[in-house]
Amino acid sequence: MLTSNSLSLFFSISLSLDPIITRCSDCATGQASYICNLEDNLHAFQAEVAGLKELRSDLMSRVRIAEDEQQLKPLNQVEGWLSRAETLINDADQLIVQSPQHVENLCMGDCWSTHPRSSIKFGKKIAKKLQEVKDQKENGDFSDVASKPPLPSATERPSEPTVGLESNFNKVWSCLQKEQVGIIGIYGLGGVGKTTLLNQINNKFHDTTHDYHVIWAVASQDRPIERVQDQIAERIGLSNEGWKSKSLDEKAEGIFQVLCKKKFALLLDDIWEWFDLTRAGVPLPTQQNGSKVIFTTRRLDVCCQMQPNMDNNIRVECLPPGKAFKLFEEKVGSETLRMHPDISKLAEAVVEECAGLPLALITIGRAMASKKTPREWEYAIEVLRQSAASVLPGVGKEMYPKLKFSYDCLPDERFRSCFLYCSLYPEDYLIDDDELVDCWIGEGLLDEHTYLRNARNQGHFIIGSLIDACLLEKGPYGRVKMHDVIRDMALWIAGESENERFFVKSGVQLKEQPKAKKWEEVTRMSLRKNQIENLTEILECPNLRTLFLSSNDLKVIMDDFFNSMPMLRVLDLFNNMNLEELPVGIAKLVSLEHLNLSQTGIKKLPVELKALAKLKYLNLERTCDLKMIPQQLISSFSKLQVLKMEECGYGCLLVLEEMEHLKYLNVLTLTFRSASELEKASRFNKFFSCAIEHVSLQHFRDSRSLNIMALAKLQHLCVLSLSSCMDLEEVKIERNITEGAGCFHSLRSVTLSDCNHLRDVSWVIFAPHLEHLWIYGCIGLEEIISEEKLGEVAELKGNLNLFSKLKRLLLHRLPKLKTMYHHALPFPQLKQVCIMECPMLKKLPLNSNSAKGQRLIIEGKEGWWKDVEWEDESTKIAFLPTFIPRIIKG
Known part of the structure; x- marks a missing residue:
C-alpha cells in the first residue's frame, strides 16, 4: 500500500520526468x-x-x-x-x-x-x-x-483650359482609332486653336495606356524638314554632337532605321506646304505598321496634298457666339462688363466682329479690359467694322484686320512705327529691350530729347504699352518677343502701307545677297541670322533707313556697297566674327547715327569713319581683335552720345582723353584690365559725368586689393562684372560710408567669375537694388556677406535691407563656400536660385517668413539638396516643393 509520502514522491518524479520524456x-x-x-x-x-x-x-x-x-x-x-x-x-x-x-x-x-x-x-x-x-x-x-532608361512613350506639354474644342478633339481621337487611317490633317485659320487641339491630343496619349511612341515636332516656314528632323532625333535619342554635321539624307536614313521598328504617332505642328515625310526619314503610316501622322496647317490645299480623303481632314471652326462670349469674358473680366448696364450688350457686338476667332477674342478682350465707359466700347465697334472693309481675299488674311485692332488702338503713329520695327527681328527672337530702344532712337522714331536718358525712358514706356496691348510678349532678362502670328500681321501691315516698305529675310538661311525688284522703295531691310558671306553688289536703296546684317558669316563688304544708301541711319553688323575690316565706302553713309560693330572680327577702324558726322551711337563691345583706332577718330564724332567698349581689344585709356572733347557723350561701357588703369580713368571728368552703364574688370594682375567704392559713385552703373582677377584677394569697404553717398543705387546685375582668392563679396550690400547675382568659379570664396565686415561699417547696423530686390541668384563651382549670410532674409522678389557644386553650403538664409508670397524655384543637385539644413520644420515644408533637380551637361 502506498503511503501519502510515497504517493507524493511518485507524482514529483513523474512530473520531473515529463520534459525528459x-x-x-x-x-x-x-x-x-x-x-x-x-x-x-x-x-x-x-x-x-x-x-x-x-x-x-x-x-x-x-x-x-x-x-x-x-x-x-x-x-x-x-x-x-x-x-x-x-x-x-x-x-x-x-x-x-x-x-x-x-x-x-x-x-x-x-x-x-x-x-x-x-x-x-x-x-x-x-x-x-x-x-x-x-x-x-x-x-x-x-x-x-x-x-539607359527607355524613352517615355509621350511627353506631357503645357496646356491651358480651352473653350469650344471638345467636338474637334473627339473627331480627331475617333479618327485615330481607325486602323485604315494613317494621316490626319487639322486645318483652319491662324489663331483658331489648332496647336491647342494638338496639345490636347498629345496629352491624351500621355494620360492613357497605348503602344505608340509619340513625337512632337514644329515645322514652321523656314527649313521645315531640317527642323523636324532635329526634333525627331532629339525625341528618339539620335541627337548628339555629330548630328548637326550630317546631311539631310544622312539624318533621314538614321531616323528611318529607328522609326521603321517602332509604332509611332508623329504630331506635326504648323506646316505651310506639302511636307515630304519620306525625305525627312519618316516611314509612311500604313495599316501594317499602325503608325499615325497628325499635322496642323492654316491651308486646306496642304491638307489635300498630304492626304486626299477629306473625311480625315478636320477643320477647326471659329467658336459659336455663346462660347465666343465666354472666352471673351474670361479675358476682359466680368468686372469691366458690369461697370455700366450698356457695356455687356456692346461687348456682344465686339464679340460678333471678332467672328469667333480665339486669338482675336483673346487679344481684343485684353485690350478692352481697361475700357470702363460705353463710349469707349462704341468706338471699338466702329473701328472693328471699318477694318472689316479692308479684308483681303484668302483664308489666312481674314484675321489680320481683326488683330489689327490692337495696332490701331495704339496712341499715335510713333507707337505704331515702333511696333512694326519689331518685325525686323527673326521669328521667336528674344529682342533686348535696350538694343531695340537704341535702334528706335537711331531711326528718329522717338521725340528729340535734350538728354538721352529721357529718350530711352520714352522708349521703354512704349515697350510697356506694346506689352499691355498684347502686341509684344515679355521675356526673361529684359527681353521681349513677338508672337509668330502677330509678327506676320505686322509684316502684312507694313506691306500694305504707302509709307513703309519692308524687306525682311531674317533667319531663312540665305547664303548669298538677296535680290528684289524695287530696292528704291525699301525703307527697312533685315537680313539677320543668315549665312551670307559676301556683299558684292550695290543696292540702290535711296530710302533705306535701317539695315540689319547681324549674325551672318560676313567676310567681305565691297567698298561701293553703301554708295546708294544716303538715308541710312541704323547699321547693325553685330556677330559677324569673320568680318575683319570695314569698307572705306562706309564714309558714304553721311546720315548714319547708329553703328553696331559688336562681336565682329574688326581689327582696325578706318579713318574714313570721320565722315560720319551725325554718328550718335557706336558699339565696339566684344571686338577682341580691335587693336587700332586712328588718333582723333573718336573725338571727330562730335554728336556721339553712346560709346560701348566693354571687352574691346583696344584699351579704353587710349580714347578717354579724346572722350573729354565729346560734349554730348553721356553713355559709356568699359573694361579695365588693371587697378592702375581704373585709377587713371577716374581722373578724367568724362568718367564721372557720363552715364557709365556697364563696367567689366578683367585679368587684374597688379593688385591684391581693390577699392571698388570709386565705382559706387557712378550714378547710372547697372551692370558690373569681375572676371579672372586671379591675384585679387580683397574688395575693400570704406568704414566711413554715409547713407545715400557712394552707394550703387542703379546697380542691377553683378557677375563674379574665376577670382580665386576672394573670400567674400560683402561689398554688394551697397547695391540696394541688385536684381541678379551670379558667382562662379571663385574657388576661394567662403561667404557671400561677411558678418565681420558688416560690423566694421557702423552706419549699416539696423539699417540693412539686404537683397530686397534680388530676383535671381546663381552660385556655381564654389568649393569653399560655407554661408551666404548669417541670418535668414525675407527675399521678397526672389524668383530663381541655382546652386551647383557648392558642397560646403549646407544652410540657406531662409526661414518660414522667407516663403511668404513666394513663387521661388531652387535648382541644384539632388545629393546637395538632401543635405540642406533647415531653420526649422516649417521652413523645410515650405521650401521642399520649390526644388528642381538640375543636371550639368557636358
Whole structure:
C-alpha cells in the first residue's frame, strides 16, 4: 500500500520526468538537432547577415553612381534583389535581437533546453533564414546594375483650359482609332486653336495606356524638314554632337532605321506646304505598321496634298457666339462688363466682329479690359467694322484686320512705327529691350530729347504699352518677343502701307545677297541670322533707313556697297566674327547715327569713319581683335552720345582723353584690365559725368586689393562684372560710408567669375537694388556677406535691407563656400536660385517668413539638396516643393 509520502514522491518524479520524456521524443523525431546546433547556426547566421549587408551596401553604391553620374536606370532584377535583401535583413535583425533569450534556455552541453518547444521553433527559424541569406548572397552577383532608361512613350506639354474644342478633339481621337487611317490633317485659320487641339491630343496619349511612341515636332516656314528632323532625333535619342554635321539624307536614313521598328504617332505642328515625310526619314503610316501622322496647317490645299480623303481632314471652326462670349469674358473680366448696364450688350457686338476667332477674342478682350465707359466700347465697334472693309481675299488674311485692332488702338503713329520695327527681328527672337530702344532712337522714331536718358525712358514706356496691348510678349532678362502670328500681321501691315516698305529675310538661311525688284522703295531691310558671306553688289536703296546684317558669316563688304544708301541711319553688323575690316565706302553713309560693330572680327577702324558726322551711337563691345583706332577718330564724332567698349581689344585709356572733347557723350561701357588703369580713368571728368552703364574688370594682375567704392559713385552703373582677377584677394569697404553717398543705387546685375582668392563679396550690400547675382568659379570664396565686415561699417547696423530686390541668384563651382549670410532674409522678389557644386553650403538664409508670397524655384543637385539644413520644420515644408533637380551637361 502506498503511503501519502510515497504517493507524493511518485507524482514529483513523474512530473520531473515529463520534459525528459518530451526531449527523448523530440530526439526520436530528429528535431533535437535544432537545439544542439542553435549556437553554431546563430554564429553562422550573424556572419552571413553581415556579409549580406556588405553586399547590399556595395550594390547600392554602384546603383547610386550609375544614377547620379551616368544617368542610368537600375535594372529591375537589381531593384528586386535589393528589396528582397532589405526585407531579409530586417527579419534577420529581429531574430538576432531575440537570440540571447533562447541561448540562455540551453543547458547540458547546449543540447537541452528548459523550454524545448520554443527553442526548437526558434532553431527552425534560424536554420531556414540562414539558408535564405546564403541563397540571397549567391544571387547577388551582377555584372551590370543599370541601363539607359527607355524613352517615355509621350511627353506631357503645357496646356491651358480651352473653350469650344471638345467636338474637334473627339473627331480627331475617333479618327485615330481607325486602323485604315494613317494621316490626319487639322486645318483652319491662324489663331483658331489648332496647336491647342494638338496639345490636347498629345496629352491624351500621355494620360492613357497605348503602344505608340509619340513625337512632337514644329515645322514652321523656314527649313521645315531640317527642323523636324532635329526634333525627331532629339525625341528618339539620335541627337548628339555629330548630328548637326550630317546631311539631310544622312539624318533621314538614321531616323528611318529607328522609326521603321517602332509604332509611332508623329504630331506635326504648323506646316505651310506639302511636307515630304519620306525625305525627312519618316516611314509612311500604313495599316501594317499602325503608325499615325497628325499635322496642323492654316491651308486646306496642304491638307489635300498630304492626304486626299477629306473625311480625315478636320477643320477647326471659329467658336459659336455663346462660347465666343465666354472666352471673351474670361479675358476682359466680368468686372469691366458690369461697370455700366450698356457695356455687356456692346461687348456682344465686339464679340460678333471678332467672328469667333480665339486669338482675336483673346487679344481684343485684353485690350478692352481697361475700357470702363460705353463710349469707349462704341468706338471699338466702329473701328472693328471699318477694318472689316479692308479684308483681303484668302483664308489666312481674314484675321489680320481683326488683330489689327490692337495696332490701331495704339496712341499715335510713333507707337505704331515702333511696333512694326519689331518685325525686323527673326521669328521667336528674344529682342533686348535696350538694343531695340537704341535702334528706335537711331531711326528718329522717338521725340528729340535734350538728354538721352529721357529718350530711352520714352522708349521703354512704349515697350510697356506694346506689352499691355498684347502686341509684344515679355521675356526673361529684359527681353521681349513677338508672337509668330502677330509678327506676320505686322509684316502684312507694313506691306500694305504707302509709307513703309519692308524687306525682311531674317533667319531663312540665305547664303548669298538677296535680290528684289524695287530696292528704291525699301525703307527697312533685315537680313539677320543668315549665312551670307559676301556683299558684292550695290543696292540702290535711296530710302533705306535701317539695315540689319547681324549674325551672318560676313567676310567681305565691297567698298561701293553703301554708295546708294544716303538715308541710312541704323547699321547693325553685330556677330559677324569673320568680318575683319570695314569698307572705306562706309564714309558714304553721311546720315548714319547708329553703328553696331559688336562681336565682329574688326581689327582696325578706318579713318574714313570721320565722315560720319551725325554718328550718335557706336558699339565696339566684344571686338577682341580691335587693336587700332586712328588718333582723333573718336573725338571727330562730335554728336556721339553712346560709346560701348566693354571687352574691346583696344584699351579704353587710349580714347578717354579724346572722350573729354565729346560734349554730348553721356553713355559709356568699359573694361579695365588693371587697378592702375581704373585709377587713371577716374581722373578724367568724362568718367564721372557720363552715364557709365556697364563696367567689366578683367585679368587684374597688379593688385591684391581693390577699392571698388570709386565705382559706387557712378550714378547710372547697372551692370558690373569681375572676371579672372586671379591675384585679387580683397574688395575693400570704406568704414566711413554715409547713407545715400557712394552707394550703387542703379546697380542691377553683378557677375563674379574665376577670382580665386576672394573670400567674400560683402561689398554688394551697397547695391540696394541688385536684381541678379551670379558667382562662379571663385574657388576661394567662403561667404557671400561677411558678418565681420558688416560690423566694421557702423552706419549699416539696423539699417540693412539686404537683397530686397534680388530676383535671381546663381552660385556655381564654389568649393569653399560655407554661408551666404548669417541670418535668414525675407527675399521678397526672389524668383530663381541655382546652386551647383557648392558642397560646403549646407544652410540657406531662409526661414518660414522667407516663403511668404513666394513663387521661388531652387535648382541644384539632388545629393546637395538632401543635405540642406533647415531653420526649422516649417521652413523645410515650405521650401521642399520649390526644388528642381538640375543636371550639368557636358
